[in-house]
Amino acid sequence: xxxxxxxxxxxxxxxxxxxxxxxxxxxxxxxxxxxxxxxxxxxxxxxxxxxxxxxxxxxxxxxxxxxxxxxxxxxxxxxxxxxxxxxxxxxxxxxxxxxxxxxxxxxxxxxxxxxxxxxxxxxxxxxxxxxxxxxxxxxxxxxxxxxxxxxxxxxxxxxxxxxxxxxxxxxxxxxxxxxxxxxxxxxxxxxxxxxxxxxxxxxxxxxxxxxxxxxxxxxxxxx
Amino acid sequence: xxxxxxxxxxxxxxxxxxxxxxxxxxxxxxxxxxxxxxxxxxxxxxxxxxxxxxxxxxxxxxxxxxxxxxxxxxxxxxxxxxxxxxxxxxxxxxxxxxxxxxxxxxxxxxxxxxxxxxxxxxxxxxxxxxxxxxxxxxxxxxxxxxxxxxxxxxxxxxxxxxxxxxxxxxxxxxxxxxxxxxxxxxxxxxxxxxxxxxxxxxxxxxxxxxxxxxxxxxxxxxxxxxxxxxxxxxxxxxxxxxxxxxxxxxxxxxxxxxxxxxxxxxxxxxxxxxxxxxxxxxxxxxxxxxxxxxxxxxxxxxxxxxxxxxxxxxxxxxxxxxxxxxxxxxxxxxxxxxxxxxxxxxxxxxxxxxxxxxxxxxxxxxxxxxxxxxxxxxxxxxxxxxxxxxxxxxxxxxxxxxxxxxxxxxxxxxxxxxxxxxxxxxxxxxxxxxxxxxxxxxxxxxxxxxxxxxxxxxxxxxxxxxxxxxxxxxxxxx
Amino acid sequence: xxxxxxxxxxxxxxxxxxxxxxxxxxxxxxxxxxxxxxxxxxxxxxxxxxxxxxxxxxxxxxxxxxxxxxxxxxxxxxxxxxxxxxxxxxxxxxxxxxxxxxxxxxxxxxxxxxxxxxxxxxxxxxxxxxxxxxxxxxxxxxxxxxxxxxxxxxxxxxxxxxxxxxxxxxxxxxxxxxxxxxxxxxxxxxxxxxxxxxxxxxxxxxxxxxxxxxxxxxxxxxxxxxxxxxxxxxxxxxxxxxxxxxxxxxxxx
Numbered sequence: 001x002x003x004x005x006x007x008x009x010x011x012x013x014x015x016x017x018x019x020x021x022x023x024x025x026x027x028x029x030x031x032x033x034x035x036x037x038x039x040x041x042x043x044x045x046x047x048x049x050x051x052x053x054x055x056x057x058x059x060x061x062x063x064x065x066x067x068x069x070x071x072x073x074x075x076x077x078x079x080x081x082x083x084x085x086x087x088x089x090x091x092x093x094x095x096x097x098x099x100x101x102x103x104x105x106x107x108x109x110x111x112x113x114x115x116x117x118x119x120x121x122x123x124x125x126x127x128x129x130x131x132x133x134x135x136x137x138x139x140x141x142x143x144x145x146x147x148x149x150x151x152x153x154x155x156x157x158x159x160x161x162x163x164x165x166x167x168x169x170x171x172x173x174x175x176x177x178x179x180x181x182x183x184x185x186x187x188x189x190x191x192x193x194x195x196x197x198x199x200x201x202x203x204x205x206x207x208x209x210x211x212x213x214x215x216x217x218x219x220x221x222x223x
Numbered sequence: 224x225x226x227x228x229x230x231x232x233x234x235x236x237x238x239x240x241x242x243x244x245x246x247x248x249x250x251x252x253x254x255x256x257x258x259x260x261x262x263x264x265x266x267x268x269x270x271x272x273x274x275x276x277x278x279x280x281x282x283x284x285x286x287x288x289x290x291x292x293x294x295x296x297x298x299x300x301x302x303x304x305x306x307x308x309x310x311x312x313x314x315x316x317x318x319x320x321x322x323x324x325x326x327x328x329x330x331x332x333x334x335x336x337x338x339x340x341x342x343x344x345x346x347x348x349x350x351x352x353x354x355x356x357x358x359x360x361x362x363x364x365x366x367x368x369x370x371x372x373x374x375x376x377x378x379x380x381x382x383x384x385x386x387x388x389x390x391x392x393x394x395x396x397x398x399x400x401x402x403x404x405x406x407x408x409x410x411x412x413x414x415x416x417x418x419x420x421x422x423x424x425x426x427x428x429x430x431x432x433x434x435x436x437x438x439x440x441x442x443x444x445x446x447x448x449x450x451x452x453x454x455x456x457x458x459x460x461x462x463x464x465x466x467x468x469x470x471x472x473x474x475x476x477x478x479x480x481x482x483x484x485x486x487x488x489x490x491x492x493x494x495x496x497x498x499x500x501x502x503x504x505x506x507x508x509x510x511x512x513x514x515x516x517x518x519x520x521x522x523x524x525x526x527x528x529x530x531x532x533x534x535x536x537x538x539x540x541x542x543x544x545x546x547x548x549x550x551x552x553x554x555x556x557x558x559x560x561x562x563x564x565x566x567x568x569x570x571x572x573x574x575x576x577x578x579x580x581x582x583x584x585x586x587x588x589x590x591x592x593x594x595x596x597x598x599x600x601x602x603x604x605x606x607x608x609x610x611x612x613x614x615x616x617x618x619x620x621x622x623x624x625x626x627x628x629x630x631x632x633x634x635x636x637x638x639x640x641x642x643x644x645x646x647x648x649x650x651x652x653x654x655x656x657x658x659x660x661x662x663x664x665x666x667x668x669x670x671x672x673x674x675x676x677x678x679x680x681x682x683x684x685x686x687x688x689x690x691x692x693x694x695x696x697x698x699x700x701x
Numbered sequence: 702x703x704x705x706x707x708x709x710x711x712x713x714x715x716x717x718x719x720x721x722x723x724x725x726x727x728x729x730x731x732x733x734x735x736x737x738x739x740x741x742x743x744x745x746x747x748x749x750x751x752x753x754x755x756x757x758x759x760x761x762x763x764x765x766x767x768x769x770x771x772x773x774x775x776x777x778x779x780x781x782x783x784x785x786x787x788x789x790x791x792x793x794x795x796x797x798x799x800x801x802x803x804x805x806x807x808x809x810x811x812x813x814x815x816x817x818x819x820x821x822x823x824x825x826x827x828x829x830x831x832x833x834x835x836x837x838x839x840x841x842x843x844x845x846x847x848x849x850x851x852x853x854x855x856x857x858x859x860x861x862x863x864x865x866x867x868x869x870x871x872x873x874x875x876x877x878x879x880x881x882x883x884x885x886x887x888x889x890x891x892x893x894x895x896x897x898x899x900x901x902x903x904x905x906x907x908x909x910x911x912x913x914x915x916x917x918x919x920x921x922x923x924x925x926x927x928x929x930x931x932x933x934x935x936x937x938x939x940x941x942x943x944x945x946x947x948x949x950x951x952x953x954x
Contacts, residue, residue: 004307007466007520011288014527027289027471030282031437034472037275040268040481057491094508116508119418135492142507148455149509152448170477178473184297186438186500188510189455194492197448201360201378202386202406204250210359211414211421212448212495235891548877552894586888588881588895589754591848608754615756624887628752632760635715635747636767642743649719660953661927670886674893675924678720678952685713685722689741 036171043134043168050133051163051223057136061195062208063216070222071098074160075107077219078125081158082110085215091158092117093125096145099160116147117154124150128161129180130173135194138218139173141180142189151191157213159193163223224342224370226575228559231582238553247380248551251373255545258489259596266485276479277600280536283470284527290436290469291518297439301501303514311341314519318343318428318461321515322352325459327425333443333450334358335430336374336539337463337519339561340574343428354428355420357449359413366393372555374562375487375541380554383409417449427453427511431464432483432538434516437472440500441516444483444493451497460499460511465519467535473498479538482598487540522574530609534569536599543593543603549586558583565593565603572610581619584610645684653682706738707825710775712768712814714785715747716916717937721951724916727943728781728817734943735825737777744771748780748788754882758796765793766803769810777824778814781939782915783846786816791849816846817939818914822855829862832944837867839908840938841899841922842875843915856914856938863941871906873898880921896925903933912938916951923952 001009017023045053055065068077082089090111093099104112117124126146128138138159142148151157167173170192177190197212208214227234238244263269283290295305308314322330330347332338332354344354344365356365360378364371366389371377378386387403390412403409429450431441441462443450454460470476484490503510526535544550544564555563560580562570568583577584584607593603614620634641656662656679664672671677709732717724725741732739749764768789772778780786790811797803821827838860846852853875860868879885879895886892899922903911911926911933913919923935935951 002307003309003313007307007309007518007524008288008291010520010524011291011466011527014524014529015285015287016528017286017288023286023289026282027286027293030471031293034437034474036474037279037478038268038271040266042266061491061494119422137492137496142510143504144506144508147508148451152451152455170480171474174473174477184438186301186440186498188500188503188507190498191451192492192496192498193494194490194496195494197446197494199359199410199447200488201358201363201376202409203247203381203383204254204376204379205406207407207410209414210410210447210449211357211417211452232888232890235888239890239894548879548895548898549888549891551898552891586884586891588844588877588879588884588892590844590877590881592844592877595848608756611754611756612758613756615758620755624755624883628755628757629760631747632749632752632757632764635749635752636760636763638744638746638767641746645719658953660949661924663928668886670889671924673889674928675896675921676927676952678920678923678927680720681722681948683722685718685725686741686743688722689713689725690743 039169039171040134043132045133045168047163047223050168051166051220054131054133054136054166055220057133058195058218059136061136063136063195063218065218065220067220071102074102074219074221075104075110078158079107079110081217082123085156087123087156090121091123091125092121092150092154094144094146094150096127098127099125116149119153121154123156123158124154125158125160126150128159128165130176131161131166132170132173133166134169137192137194139177140191140193141177141187143187148189148191151193152212155209155213156215156217158217158219160219160221162221166223224339224561226560226579228571228575228580228583231557231559231586234557234559235553238557243382244380244554247382248554251379251545252551255488259486259542259545262485262489262491269482269485272478272482273598273600276482276598277536279470279475279478280599284467284532284535287466287469287527290471291466294434294436294439294469297436298501298516301439303439303501303516306515306517308517308519309521311521314341314463314517314521315343315346317517318463319346319350321459321461322347322426325425327352329420329424330354331421331424331427331453331457332356333427333429333445333453334361334377335428335463336561337430337465338428339371340521341519355417355424357417357420357453358445358447359410362413362417363389370556370561372563373541373544374539380556421452421456424453424457426459426461427457428461428463429454431462431468433476433479434464434469435473435476435498436469438500440498442476442496442498444480444496446494448495451495454499455510458511459513459515462516463519464516465521465523467523483538483540486542486596486598526573531569531573531606533601534573534606536601537566537570538599540598542596542598546592546596548588548590569603569606569610577610577613578619581614642686646687649680649684650682653680656680706736708776709737709739710772710778711739711741712745712748712772712778712780712785712789713741714780714782714916716920717781720920721916721937723945723948724781724937724939727937727939727945728779730943730945731817731821731830731939732779735821735827740775742771748785750784750788750882753788753792762796765796765807769793769806772810775813777820778810779817779820780814781817781937783816783843783850783852784915784917786814787845787849790814816850816852816914818855818859819850819852822858827859830859830942832942833864834866834941834946836865836909837869838910838912838941839869839871839903839906840874841878841911841913841918843913843918844877846914847875852914859942860912860938866941869906869908871902871908873902878918878922880917882917885921896921900925900929900931904931909934911935912941914938919951923950927952
């Protein structure tokens, strides 16, 4: 008997469980139907209020938030962010179509590089798949469009999110991932990001920029 | 890790004389408690979520074999590998095999209590492989050769001067005249040093807060992002998790996530909640080439179907120890193994044996604060009492305790004799107490009078006086 | 109003019986003033916690059976102690799980059990007491009463009605005092650390008097206060509510 069988056997014995069809059915049903539990009322708002809540929760988590009318204003907003913080006018981003369609060329001084980062980039730009109002959280998925390294290595992470993609609650956001990839399927990495990296490990003093970005800047488009 | 739980009293004594530790533990009391209370208050659904989380775990545990097999199927379907390990030694062996297969020299580690439990770091070092703890707190204690004193804030017992000392001692390639007087400068240095390590690492090892059966995913929760860098940069990602970490669906994980960060640090969400599924896909520009999950039993299956099953609901948030007056007094190291505080008092005897860990469930006043704040509604004091019952049945208590309890119980079961004994002794004791009405010292009460005076009895017992009052009434009525 | 007076069985508790009967008599006064007929059955000794918390289930069950039998004839069972009332109300029934006869008897019994201040306020609807007391008091929430039985507002509400008495809350009033039954002698050094934090909090309140609803906690805190030379007067809340404060406080002055 191999280890797998030994462990499963011990579990079954301990539970006094057999191949009772009732059990199998209950498990199968839960896996298939994925019932939701308690959803906080907090994020169950109309679109305008939901986006406002997202912005305020994100700020409470020490992210900075900028709102622009439409996607054509994003490149200028990115340039403004870099200038305000005295950062070199260079960003790295993935191949996300939504980002690609923005007028970066209008920002003459801004150097845009593409692909994942090796850690030498100070600023990265990603596009979130969705966002969660109840906690001010961004949801990003791995892939060529938004390489995961862009979420963690640079000092400054700028994330663009469409107001129409802001969900009220965590379950709705996860449902969107499920819809995109198929039931039971996932990309390699789903990152739920709430504010910049931090640690309280030294004398309980909260400091930003532990290993991930020191600063998280969110640009909300529309809404 | 050497189990020093049998020396709990001696450990506690040392801890109580450690001024630096006492100051640090004051931070635990003040910080974590208020933050958790505020977070719970700010969410009207918090209590309902605790109940939902409890129900999800109970259902999962009752069907653990089925969920484990469902989980395994999905991991494999996503291109990952699942390894099963019954014991810590088996788990270590599997990890070493994977390391050897990839000729690994350096391993980046996310914070993982289970890897402490299986003593992975020492084993890897002995096998010529260098594990680097990337969580700041874990990194600091790794430099000191210490073990974590809290399950989510491993270096909570240290002050910044101690950290500075360690950094100067170990980071010898940096200019000696640099300023490390503030936590921010220490953090900056750690960030730079560890950034190099992430790139050097051949393999990244993390634990898992959850394993999701529906998708074959592992979920980790960090504030630093170290667990993420540990898994996306190296070529291989190994997840080590005990079997009770499984939850059925993403929705179920979401329920429990809502009470996890709030209970641990008072945050609505930890900064990084990461759901990892399999190795990199064909069109992924980054991510590991291989994804391995080690499913570890190490005593969990033996807890199922027993009065300790509820302990398997634990999500390692640390709320219990943050609220425990005993933990506040002595800190985590006194408990003598991996898991301190109330959850350690219940789990440690299950994993290392009640004969070694007997002090832990005994060193509790049963104040009940732990149970009141546990997001998974684990009846911690009740389970500590169950351990005491096991000790009693096996005769593990010191003889003086056993005979004391039986002596008292013998009288308590025999009211007429109890009455007689107390009618005789209490007035005598009262007389000895004198005008001051208290004893500075009393034979057989040394444990009490060492630190406190013992208030003297008033004299005749209540039942003695009540009997007289009754007799008077009846005499009057007659 | 009931047609006949409410019959209360007083569970006096072993500590009150042996160390401080005045608490028992204060309890009786409060109950009689509220219209109850009070009896203290002779067959009671101890709720069984010392055995229970030491893991000795056999002795605990034996004691529990005697206690249940002794109190079966009453409308209510009232104890001037959150921990003893908690033991009787919450922990007796599970002792008999699966026992055809005793499980039901234990359930019926436990439904009648109340801690004193909770009984006065929540069951009898008492809102004021006629007692007077000059000065300031601070109240310690004993753990079992608070967390097992929800005793928190009731003693404070009654104390608020005591003429001349001002309640001054201490920081961390709801944190353990370090007594914990045998814990305070088995792990005396840790217990001392906990009670020192408690006496520091008591000092912060600068109240003249310390009150609580559990004699074990009170003896622990009074013992420490006296060893530290503090002038704080320590009493059981029942004594103040009943206006019976002519006895020496716990541990003397």
